[in-house]
Amino acid sequence: MRVPVAIIGAGACGLTAALRLADAGIETVLIERDAAPSGSTALSSGFIPAAGSAAQLAAGIEDDAQRFAADIQAKAHGAAAPHLVAAYTGAAAAAVDNLARHGLAFEVLDGFLYPGHGARRMHTLPERTGAALVAALERAATGAGAYLLTRALARRLWADEDGRVSAVGCERPDGSMDVIGCDVLILACNGFGGNAAMVAEHLPAMREAVYGGHAGNDGSAIEWGAQLGAGLADLGGYQGHGSWATPQGALISWAVMMDGGVQINREGRRFHDETRGYSEAAVHVLAQPGGVAWNVFDGRTLALARGFPDFVAAEAGQALKTCADVAALAALIGCDADTLGRTLAHARPGAADAHGRRFERALGAPYHAVKVTGALFHTQGGLDIDAQCRVLDRTGRPLPNLLAAGGAARGVSGNDVSGYLSGNGLLSAVAGGHIAAATAAALLKRELA
Template identity: 95%
Template sequence: MSSPAVLRGAAPGADAMHVPVAIIGAGACGLTAALRLADAGIETVLIERDAVPSGSTALSSGFIPAAGSAAQLAAGIEDDAARFAADIQAKAHGTAAPHLVAAYTGAAAAALDNLARHGLAFEVLDGFLYPGHTARRMHTLPERTGAALVAALERAATGAGAYLLTRALARRIWADEDGRISAVGCERPDGSMDVIGCDVLILACNGFGGNAAMVGEHLPAMRDAVYGGHAGNDGSAIEWGRQLGARLADLGGYQGHGSWATPQGALVSWAVMMDGGVQINREGRRFHDETRGYSEAAVHVLAQPGGVAWNVFDSRTLALARGFPDFVQAEAGQALKTCADLPALAALIGCGADTLGRTLADVRPGGLGVDGRRFERALQAPYHAVKVTGALFHTQGGLDIDAQCRVLDRAGLALPNLLAAGGAARGVSGNDVSGYLSGNGLLSAVAGGHIAAATAAALLKRELVQDSGNQPCRTRI
């Protein structure tokens, strides 16, 4: 496999296969963009490395946060974009890019409503709030899986007329000296290369979580962590951007997860923690406030003896957890252990019963943990437990973009016809793992894809005007 490269000059054979818009990556971001472009009658091709679209979206729970959607309104939930934006900034301690927070929270509901018009039957997740959210705004399909979300998006996009080119690994981009993209080169399984000419290119190919060298450089806390994301997240977008002189931002931001069942390698829903569950280390102690977020929990879990912890909860929470397919998968892999009483739980964990008893004594109505967590109820025997470790899921930093998803160069000028969204671009989590608000990844993907499509359409319209005699220019951001 060749390295990502930007080549200067004319692309050989680009005239033979040419589309107005090419999109690299057929995950939630690319498919959302392609669907909106198809609705506008703009010919688009999605370039996808896998045989079937999957990516980080398929590996997620498929929950998309949005404020003011038709589904949310139908459920009688009071919420708006300003409140959503405030929650994002509160989680990121004010460090999330303000222009993207405003753009994404403002576009998310419209993006979901458009998807709903194409048959995606969203409902709002009920029963609990994810950490940092002050309203129920997680939208899910009835299947509650990322795989179902990707499949539904693919059906909608291709049904509307978008072209999907699978088993096509984008590796080359042709551009002129001003950074104007003219074509993409895709490696095929037989070693041949297809060259696709385009007027606008959207990078929707996620981040660098699958690139060990880049993870070691930018995310040292995750250097030895399990990677739960897609292998295709190899940093290609960043490498192309560097060669084009693009600016990078928030490379220290990422989504971790402190509830990766080990050794099964399955995600255990954080609903377990938000419903009253706790994380216990090998010494029988809690070690952080679990309600602050599952992303930074990855770092806390990895810092424990052996880099592991036990999710401990009771039968009420077990009933809730079994409503999530990822938990069902973990249980099918024998991750769930049940203990009749506290001594049995201590024996499972390998800690002293006295120490564990003192730890769980704080878990009671009105109880306050040493980390500041306030409990609403006690855990009731029998106890259920899952052994977990911390994992890296996807990165939240990348190409710097403006509110229209245009890629910026190092001087803050928008490159002529290169757009990026989702994991390929800077997200809304700031520059640290603790800034990740639940759902930020799919927010950036779906809202970003929706916005990028509108920008691509506007650029194509401007190109028609320029062909009539006007001269192109860059805009300082």
């Protein structure tokens, strides 16, 4: 088989790229290791941040790419790659609008703002799950003519001495190898969250953490790029999550914290400002006794949380506990009731507390609680790329026909866990896939000229 464009990985990034290429009449094959597309996207909430989309405008939300970019850099303390921040925030609305034209019925998430966002810009399908997003993207891409090759584990790239990729070797379930030739290759496949050795080397704070990501994030994209002389960037950046229900192994939406909930450790004390972000919260939770905490919230927040399928699943798994009063909550946590009572009494409207958080309201009994730990979800560093998603070599020059986006490439979270703004992963995937497709089309046109 030989195609103009081969894409390794059929998550949000690969499917978005394949759809745009199919729209342009360019033959494309998606190489997917699993029996059906899933990856990090399917494990996410499926919320895509974009500023200036048709859905935002229809909802009367004032926002633009410049405001979005400023929010990203503020969260990353100015350490996010400026060229990618500008490229991704500038392309996100067009990418989402194009997906909408192919039948993805996006709406803008309402009711609360995720930490660091200055406007409501999370685009979600009615199902509010990453699995629904992947399924919709697959239908759109294959319906437009992209070819999806499943159960094909990419194992090897062939390239000439100039770094021009000519083929991909894919291992099939029976052990045979399919070789697919291509004029352009897009790496839309993975980060390295599932590679224990790489996590220990680059993300020591997550060495012992639960991994909540996809097994396919084994670092192979980085390995292939390195073999071709590619540069690497921001390997210390990642998305953690401080609200992973234990032992159920389910995500508890951070909307619980943003609506007034708090995190309490085994000593009955709060230990950070929960509104700063769920990514760095993973490190804070893991630093507590036993590496666990309790999400504590009230009835109003419970009603909000039940609007998220992940929470509903966790509740079905007996993650949710309800306590009539402080004494019962203290018994559940195993802490001193007086200490817990003082902690909750301080979580009230007024001046900023000792952690810098300002509360809009106090929590009221009965209390609801979920035991959580910190988890690693996906990495935010990888192959160095330019604003067109071309992979750069170690001197900063683009390789001839290798592109990367999503988990395979550096993102827009800087080089630390605290730089992750909610939605940065799907921003890099969807906006990056949209841009990579345009770059691939331009490279093909140049080859034919």
